[in-house]
Amino acid sequence: MLGYDEILTIYKYISLNYHASQIAVTMHISPSTLYRMITANIEIKKRNIFSLAYHYHECKYVPECKKTIKRCPDECERFEKYL
Structure with a gap:
């Protein structure tokens, strides 16, 4: 050892x-x-695979999209901001 x-x-x-x-x-x-x-003697750290564009971080569909896609597209038709 x-x-x-x-x-x-x-x-x-x-x-x-x-x-x-x-x-x-x-x-x-x-x-x-x-x-x-x-x-x-190694430690593997996992990170979140899902990536958000900054301007979509307030989208109300984020939890739903996380299940189906890995990254927000540059132009998202579904984007709706929380009220």
């Missing part, structure tokens, strides 16, 4: 565009160990 310093070193090499084989040779570990350490 690699320590915190080794994990930081791995991420430093990744940020410098080293390939996995280069990192493994430099740190004297096997590529499979490197892969396991990276996958064990």
Whole structure:
């Protein structure tokens, strides 16, 4: 098991565009160990896929549109502002 310093070193090499084989040779570990350490110490953050154009953020149809489309079009015929 690699320590915190080794994990930081791995991420430093990744940020410098080293390939996995280069990192493994430099740190004297096997590529499979490197892969396991990276996958064990990552966190994936998901973001909202639906994207609104700024001028449509007050549209009353947004909740309904989120179910069917991924992005508001540039010209939306359904746009109605909340009263």
